[in-house]
Amino acid sequence: MTDHRSSTPRRARARDAASVPASGAWRQGDPPGDRRFADLGAVELESGGVLPDVRMAYETWGELAPDGSNAVLVLHALTGDAHVAGPAGPGQTTAGWWEQMVGPGAPIDTDRYFVVAPNVLGGCQGTTGPASTAPDGRPWGGRFPHLTTRDQVAAEIELTRQLGITGWELVIGASMGGLRVLEWGLLGPEQGIEVRNIAPVATTAQSSGDQIAWAHPQLGAIRADPRWRGGDYYDAADDDGPHAGLAVARQIAHTTYRTATELDARFGRLPQGGEDPLTGGRYAVQSYLDHHGDKLARRFDANSYLVLTESMMTHDLGRDRGGAESALSQITARALVVAVDSDRLFPPAQAGRIATWLPRAEPLRIITSDFGHDGFLVEFDQLGPIVAEFLAETASVQDRAGS
Numbered sequence: 001m002t003d004h005r006s007s008t009p010r011r012a013r014a015r016d017a018a019s020v021p022a023s024g025a026w027r028q029g030d031p032p033g034d035r036r037f038a039d040l041g042a043v044e045l046e047s048g049g050v051l052p053d054v055r056m057a058y059e060t061w062g063e064l065a066p067d068g069s070n071a072v073l074v075l076h077a078l079t080g081d082a083h084v085a086g087p088a089g090p091g092q093t094t095a096g097w098w099e100q101m102v103g104p105g106a107p108i109d110t111d112r113y114f115v116v117a118p119n120v121l122g123g124c125q126g127t128t129g130p131a132s133t134a135p136d137g138r139p140w141g142g143r144f145p146h147l148t149t150r151d152q153v154a155a156e157i158e159l160t161r162q163l164g165i166t167g168w169e170l171v172i173g174a175s176m177g178g179l180r181v182l183e184w185g186l187l188g189p190e191q192g193i194e195v196r197n198i199a200p201v202a203t204t205a206q207s208s209g210d211q212i213a214w215a216h217p218q219l220g221a222i223r224a225d226p227r228w229r230g231g232d233y234y235d236a237a238d239d240d241g242p243h244a245g246l247a248v249a250r251q252i253a254h255t256t257y258r259t260a261t262e263l264d265a266r267f268g269r270l271p272q273g274g275e276d277p278l279t280g281g282r283y284a285v286q287s288y289l290d291h292h293g294d295k296l297a298r299r300f301d302a303n304s305y306l307v308l309t310e311s312m313m314t315h316d317l318g319r320d321r322g323g324a325e326s327a328l329s330q331i332t333a334r335a336l337v338v339a340v341d342s343d344r345l346f347p348p349a350q351a352g353r354i355a356t357w358l359p360r361a362e363p364l365r366i367i368t369s370d371f372g373h374d375g376f377l378v379e380f381d382q383l384g385p386i387v388a389e390f391l392a393e394t395a396s397v398q399d400r401a402g403s
Contacts, residue, residue, distance in 0.1 A: 020294070022233050022241025024093075025124035025131035025301040026057075031091030034059050035082060035119075035126045040158045043121070046148045052135060056159050057126025058082050058118040061102060062110035064165070071165045072108055073156070074098070074117040075173030075180045078253075078308055079300055081125035084117045093299050100380040107388040108172070116163065120180070121155040122147045122307040130303030131234060140303075142231020147307055149315045153183040157191050167194030170391065171333075174376040175346065176308065178203025179315045182354070185331035186317070197394055199336040199387065202343055202376045204350040205324040205357075206316040211345065214256050215309050218249035222302050231303050246302040247293030254292050256345040259372040328357035335361040336390040338383065340375035341368050362390065 026035075040054040059082045064071060074084050076097065085096035085103050102108045102115055119127040122144070130144040160168075168188070173181045178200040188195040204211070222228055225245025233241045255263075267285035275281025282290070318324035335358045339351035348366060355364040367382045369375035376383060 019238035020241070020243040020297050021238050022227075022236040022243075023124070023131055023301045023303075024297065024299040025129070025304065026091065026126050027131060028133065031089075032126075033083070033089055033092035034086055035091070036060065037126065038159050038162045040155055040162070043151065043155050043158070045145055045151050047146055049145050051121075051128065051145060051151075054121065054128045054155055054158075055126075055132070056118050056121070056128070056155060058116055058159060059084065059086075060117075061085060061115040062113055064114040064163075068164070068166055069169060070113045071168050072113045072115045073160075073168050073171045073184070074102065074108070074115055075156075075171070075177035075184075076117065076120065077173070077175035077177050078312070079250075079296060079305070080177070081123065082117045082119040083125075084115070097377065101384060101387065107384040108170075108391070113169065113391075116159075116165075118156055118159055120176075120308065121152045122304060122311065124301035124304035127155075129301070130231065130307060131301050139232075139234040141234060142303065144231075144303060144307060146314075147311045149179045149183050149311055150187065152311065153180050153187050156180070156184070157187060157193055160188075160193055165193075167196060169394070170197045170199060171195055172199035172201070172387070173203075174201035174338075175203060175373065176312055177201075178346075179312065182317050182328075182331070185333050185335075185358075186321070186327065189332065195333045197335070197390070198331070198333045199338065199390065200351075200354060201338040201383070202340050202346050202351070202373055203354075204315075204346050205328055205354055206318060207313055208350070212313050214252065214345070215313050218252050218309060219306055221245045221248040221252065222306055225302075228302060231306075233302075242302040243294075243297035246297045246300065246305060247290075249302075249305060250293045250296040251289040254289060257373045259342045259344065259370055261342065262370045262372065265370070325353070325357045328354060329359060331358055331360075333360065334394065336365065336386070337361055338365045338367060338376070338386060340371075340373060340379070341366050342370060343373045343375065345373040 035057045043051045043054045084098045088095045104111050119125045122129045130140045134140045171184045181200040222245040225242040228242035270284040272282045272284045272287040318327040321327040337355040339348035355361045369379045371378045
């Protein structure tokens, strides 16, 4: 990963920094980039309410086979989006987040597979979320309803129907995306969508007390920002939105995405260039976290961060299904479960539980990394071959079945 340490003194850099928008959300009228849009209608929510006029942004790669047998669904993590592969450009401020995993000749080979990646319900990159326009013509803002992982998958099931896809060869995702992968393993077949293979990566069957505890101060940081205004800040001028609170939330989260080993080896107690911690300056690791907080505040939305984080907190595959292990045992798809050995946010033991209780799971695969949870975004030399091998075995099983 890029080392973002800078030799620019703190005050000089602050004066030169570009203004931060009140929200980094994609809004109607912005360049669409590679997004496509599907109008899904109303989505019934697990809480009992209804979210009207839902629109979902998504991207696709490859061609759908005539029999629809080659469709792959890729589900992004908390601050990801539908832009899995491809360059940055108008309306799309970042390059694809899984560029080395999806494409021609890649582990998920778009010469063979038709890949679909939706922006999650409640997100901020084209799918209905807090920054979207409510029926009264104003942004939803703080009025946006509470969502669960099941609500998000219900919307993705409707997208699947609209695309004319009756089954997924593979549903894959990591972190928050992995939560949805597991829900897909149950809700998809219940709704008549075949799910033949799943690959939950660096994820869990139910959020733990530790994960909820780490999420809590992130929510508090945003809500404590006076510029959050109860969620109604979309008309605010640049630099007058809740970017400070969102940046702190990201800094807290980022420490859980990495490891003490990496941070100590990379930064240790080095001061930031041109700054003296004894006179109010920062250590290099503080500058690193400041960079990531500022970077997210420019491309994401504070309300979406709240909505999606809370959806992760309430995630429990076993809710109303007899418990997590009972729910896992009901999933019939063949499964590849992957963990990162140094992941302190979603520890390997949680992936091990998934692999133990999924009836058709392959043996748990472990990625070795000093990068912690972010290993699924960094260790392509390990994750890529694991996924490619799983898909090759899937194709072999199909070939034998067809012979």
